[in-house]
Amino acid sequence: MKVPVSWLRDYVAFDLPLAALAEKLVLSGLEVDRIVTRGAPDVDGNHGTFRIGRVVEWARHPNADRLRLCRVDVGEAEPRQIVCGAANFDTGDTVVVALPGALLPGATEPLRQAKLRGEVSDGMMLSERELQLSEEHDGIIRLPDAYEIGSEARDHFALAETVLEFEVTSNRSDLMCVYGIAREVSALLDVELAPPPGALPEALGRRPTSALVTVSVDAPDRCSRFTARAFDDVRSGGSPLRLRQRVAAAGMRPISNVVDITNYVMLGLGSPVHAYDAAKIPGRVLTARLARDGEELTTLDGRHRVLTTDMLVIADGDGPNGLAGVMGGEGAEIGAGTESVVIEVACFERAGIGRTAAALGLRTDSANRFIRGVDPHLPPQASAWVAELLVAHAGAAMLPKPQDVVAALPARERVVLRTGFAERILGMPIGDDAAVRILDRLGYEPARVDGGVETTVPTWRQLDTTREIDLVEEVGRIHGLDALPATIPARHDRGGGLDRAQRLRRTAEDVLAGAGLHEAYTLSIVDGDQPDRYGLASDDPRRAMVAVDNPLSADYAFMRRTLVPGLLQAVRRNRASGRADVALFEIAHLYHASEGRVTADNLAHEPWTLGAVIAGPLGGTSWVGEGRESDVFSARGVLDALCGRLGVAVRLEPTQLAHLHPGRAARILLGSDAVPAGELGELHPDVAARFDIEGRVAVLELDLDLLAAAVPDRFTHRDISDQPPVRQDIAVVVANDVRAGDVIAAALEAGAPLLVNAEVFDVYRDERRLGPGRVSLALRLVFQDPERTLVEDEASAVRAVVVQALERRFAAELRG
C-alpha cells in the first residue's frame, strides 16, 4: 500500500517528522517498507522556480524541424523565448514552465539559459514525467485555462510528493486505503481525524438511474451488496493533475478522468469501484451471478478467458460483462466517446474472489481488497465520493434514484474491555482514560462501564476485532509496546532440562563427532527412485515410502525410509571436490507406515535414526602415516564407540542385504534381549558405483529410539577389585566359518566366573600350516577373583576348561 503524504494530510494533521511517524506506525503494526520522495527537490526555494505559463505564439525552429521556438508568458513584463521539442500544444495553452535556476527531478545541475541550435531557450516547458508526476511523456503538461498565469506551480499541485510504502498484515483490511491509515495516525498521535471524504452532489438528471441500469443479485452468498449510480453528460478526458499525480504516486496508472476517479476512491476509502459505459450494457441490467459452464469473457487487459461455474460474474442481458470484483470486461470499457456512465460499488465474498483470482492469475488491486474483506457499510460512502468527483471533474449529471441491493448488514458487536484484564495480559498500567481515548480515536465509540469500557466494534473492524482480547491488542499497540517493562516469569513447581532420550541423543551426536565424523543435514523428502539407486531388495520394507500428495516436483515426492542414500550423495559431492576421506553422520527421523499409507487415524511412526558413512582413510593422511582405510570394521568401531559410551551390549549377526557387500554385512542386535536395531557393513560395489564412489564405503544405520531403550536406567556402583588379574593367551584353530563373536561368547560362558574378559588380538590364516579353510584366532584371557589373589595354576585350570569347551563346540584345535 503506497500512500502519498499530501493525501494523508487531507485527513489528519501532524507535524512529527516523517521518520518518527514511520517508526510509530512500524511499532504499532503497520510495516513501513520504504519512504520515497518523487518530484523536484524541495531545497533553497527551488519550488518557486516552477511557474504557470501561457504559450503566446510559436513557430518552427529555423534550424531544426523537430523543435519549436515559443514565446511563453510567465507573468513577467516580456514573454520568455523557450525552445521545446514537444508537439502537443498550441497558442493559448496553459503550461508548466521551469525557469533557469530550477533543479529538475533527478538532475544534479540546475537548468540554465541555453542556446539550442543557435536560438536562446530561457526556460523549459515540462511533461508529467519530467516532473515525476506520472509516467506520461507524450508531450508537455497542458492545464485548464483557469490557472493564473505567472502563479507558482506549487500553489496548484505538489511539485514533490513523499510516498510511504506499507506492508499491511492480512488481518487489517481497513488499512488498504489512505483514510484507514489516517485513522491509525490519528490514534497514534491523538489528533483529530477528518470525516470520511465524499459529499453527495445534487441529483440533476432528466431520467432515473433505472433508465440506464437495473441491478440484481442472483448469488447472495457471493455478493452481499451491489450499489449502482448512473450519470449523464459525462465529458471524458484527462483528470486534474493533482488527482493524476496521486493515483500515479499510489502506484496505479492514470488513464482518464472516469477511470482515475474510480481508482482514486478505491485508494482513498478502500472500496473497489467499477465504471461501465452505460451505452454498452445490453438489456440495461447488471446481475451478480455465477458463470455458466462454457461462458467466456474478454477482460479489460485484452485477455480472453474461459470461465468456470465457481466464478462470480456481473452479467448483462447478453451474458458476462465483467469478472465481479476482479476485473471488468472489455465490452463496457469507458472510452473517449462515453457519455453516460454506470458506477458499481459492491461487496463480494472473500474466498470466492480469492479462488477466482488464483485460478486466473489475476491479483488486481480490487481483488486484493476483496480477498482481505471490504466493509459492507462502505459502498454508499464510496459511491457518493465518486459522484462528487465525476460532477466536479467530468461535468457529469448524477441521475436520481440510485440502486442498492443489500442483504442484512451484520450487526455491530458490543464488546466490553475490562481495563484490569488488559493490564493483566500486557503487564503494564493503561488506565481507563487512556483506554477510552485510544478506542475513541479508532472508532469504537467507547462508553465507560463499571471496571472498564463498553465498545461498539466499527464496521471496518468486524473481521478482526470481535473479542475482549482483540481490544487488549488495540489498546496495547496504540499505547505503545515500547513502554512494556521486561520481566521474567517466576516459577518454582516444575523441573526443566533435557529428558533422557534427548540427553542420549546429544551424547550420540557428540560420540559420532568425536569419532571423527561430520554431521550432515540431508533432505527428508526424496525422489521415488531412491530405493533403486540404493539397491534395496525388491521385498525390502523400506521401499514402502509415504508419498506427498502435491509434491513440488518428482525430486521431492516421498518421505525417506533410510538416511544412507542422502549421505552417499554428500560423499559423491565431496569426492567430486577432491576430498578422499569423507565420514558423515546424520541423526534424523525416518517415516514408517505400513505400505506407506498414512491416515488421520494412523500417522506415521517416526523413529529417531542414526545414519553414518565412512569412505576413505578416516582422518585423512599425514606425513606420520595414513588413517585406516574404511571397511566394515570402521563402521563396527563407530558402533562400539557409541554403544560402549552408552553402556549397551551389542552383537552382530552376519546377514545378506542386497545393497550391502554380501560377505561384509551384519544386523545389529542390542542389549541382553538382542533387539534388532539396524544394520552395518560395506556398501555393495554396484551401489557405490551408482554413487560414483571408489573404494570401500562403510555404512551404519541404527534406530536410536531402540538404542535409548537398551541403555540401562541406572548405572549403579560396583566395587573395584584390587586383586591383580592373571592374563593368559591361547591360539585356537577353527574352520573359517566359525564366528569370532561366538567363540568369545562360548569362552566367557565356559570360564565364568573367574574368566572376566576374552578378546581376539590376532587373526592368522595360512593354508600350508593350518590346512585349507582353517583360521587361527589368538585370544587373550583375563582371569580375576575379586576377593583374593589368583595363582597361575588356578588360571591355567580354568583355561583348560575353556579350551575343552571350544574343542567341543567348534572342533577347535589348540595351537602351540
Add this chain to the structure above:
Amino acid sequence: MADDLEQLLRDARERIQGASLRAALEEARVAILGRNAELTQRLRGIAQLPADQRGAIGKRLNEVRLQIEAAIAEREQQVAARELAEQLERDRIDVTLPGAVVPRGGLHVLTQTRRQIEDIFIGLGYQIAEGPEIELEYNNFTALNIPDGHPAKGETDTLWIAPGVCLRTHTSPVQARTLRAQEPPIYVIVPGRVYRRDTPDATHSPIFHQVEGLVVDRGITLADLKGTLAYFARSLFGADRETRFRTSFFPFTEPSVEVDVSCFLCAGDGCGVCKQSGWIEILGAGQVDPNVLAMVGLDTDEWQGFAFGMGIERIAFLKHGFPDLRLLYDNDLRFLEQFPA
C-alpha cells in the same frame, strides 16, 4: 707404603676421569676394584699383616676404596648425563611438522545453533517437547485458530500427505499437542524440522528448522514475553543487545508481535544486514490466543501464556553470515568445517 697407596689412588682417579663411555668406565671399575685388582689384593692381604698394623692400614685401604667408589659413581652420573644429552640431541626434530592422524569430526552448524537456543531456555527452566513431522491438519491449523480458507492451508504453501494429514508447516502444532498432554504450568520449547512447498533457492528451502516456545501459567504477561526474549537475545547475541516489539498478526496469538534485536554488526548505526534500520527481526511471538487455550478446556481468566517461534536457519545465518541457505544441506566438508564450534 703410604706413598704407594697415594699413587694408586691418583692412577685410579685418572683412569676413571679418562673413561668417557659407560663401557670404558665399567672396564675401569673391574681393573681398579675387580677381583684381581691391586687394591682388592691388598685388602685381602690385611689378614696376614701383623695385628698392630692391621687397624691403620686396613682403615686407610678402605678409605681409598670408598673414595674410588665415589669417584666412579660421580663419573657414572657425568657419563649418563652426557649420553642422555647426546641422545636428546639426536632426537631433535622439527616440532612444527603436522601431528599424527586423529580423525576430526564436528556438529553441523544447525545443531550447534539449535543446542545454543535450547540451552538458553533450559537455563530458564524450560523442557523440550517434540512432535511428529507428518501431522494432523487439525493440530497444524485448526487447533491454532487458523481458519479454513487461510492461504497457508492451500495447495501452494502446504505439502499434503492424505486427507487431514500434512507435513507440518511450523513447529506450532506441538503447542496443541503439549496443551492437550500436559496440565499447566507449561514451559517448553520445541525444536524441529518443518516443511513448506517452496522451490529451493538462496533464501527458500522446502525443509527448514524452527524452535517454538510455549509458556502457560498463572499471571503470564506480554511483559514476561518481552523480558524472556530480551534475556534470550542477550544470551545469544551479546549483553548489549536491545529488544523491541512490533505489533503484528498471527492467528494463534493475540496480541501478536514481531521481535527485533538491535543490530550486533553495526550497533544500531545501520548496515547491510539490518537494512540500515539498526534492527534485525529474529522471531514472531505473542500472547497465546484465548481461543487456543479454550480449545483445550483451559479457563482463560485463570491461565495465560505466551508463544514464540524462530527459524534456526535464520539465527545461524545471522551469527555466521553464509550467503545461501542451500549450503546448509549440501554437506560440503569445506563448508561444514568452517564452523568447528
